Amino acid sequence: MARNVVVIIGAGGMGQAIARRQGPGARVLVADFDGELLESVTGGLRGEGYEVTPAAVDVSSPDSVVALAERAASLGEVRAVVHTAGLSPVQAPVPAILAVDLLGVALVLEEFGKVVASGGAGVVIASMAGHFRPPVSDEDALRLATAPARELLSLPVAEASRFSAPGEAYSFAKYANLLRVRGASPVWGERGARVNSISPGVIATPMGQAELSGESGAGMRMMIDASNAKRVGAPADIAAAADFLLGPSSGFVSGTDLLVDGGVVAAVRTGRLG
């Protein structure tokens, strides 16, 4: 019997939590561009009894993503694809943010949309940051949703020169992720698969901690204090949401976003921040 393959792209905090939740009984392909991290994460998961295959990938490289999708398909039935790889504003300049957080997501959706199994599902990790920016025009939204991935960064609306700081490029990329997922949904549907995104709030991972220690940290703490949860999220909070979107309970859900932020966006958008 062909084994079910769970693909986890990005071996950071959320990727590891989702791998642990989805991994039992599956062949888990864990991919990242940080070789050292990949080795330690896959070694740790193996030690816990998971069947893990490591793969080096740079999600901003079309050839690298094509090779990863082929590798996944060679392992068995690709039932779950989870894209968590990303760079945050404190980690990278504007062009790298656009290449990884926008183009990378588009490439993964495009290439894994060619290999995902019937009945399979995908989840892209976007961000609540995408919920704080104004929408683009309907025409630009359609282009962002449907342009071939390799042409995405040439669209005028996505030109690096439009963004004065990495944070602006990050929130744009994360907003555009939701549009890409909407664009990918009918394509994945042709294979009998679904795809959705999750927009996390502040989550206690290496990336979340780096942002909290950065120049936006004080503002982020104020938003958390104004929220329902009044705490940072745990990677397990995101793994639980991903479990819903990857499993049979969400069989009627595709092309949409699940905001998992402890209530931050609702509080800020209704003036609770003062």
Ligand SMILES: NC(=O)c1ccc[n+]([C@@H]2O[C@H](COP(=O)([O-])OP(=O)(O)OC[C@H]3O[C@@H](n4cnc5c(N)ncnc54)[C@H](O)[C@@H]3O)[C@@H](O)[C@H]2O)c1
């Ligand atoms: N942690 C938070 O507070 C938070 C909040 C909202 C959204 N997010 C998003 O959630 C996702 C997961 O973040 P995390 O908190 O697990 O971060 P993390 O830093 O722990 O993990 C991200 C992983 O992506 C990998 N990566 C970066 N560039 C890559 C590339 N070009 N190719 C392949 N891998 C690459 C990194 O090596 C790292 O292992 C990211 O997309 C992030 O933007 C995080």
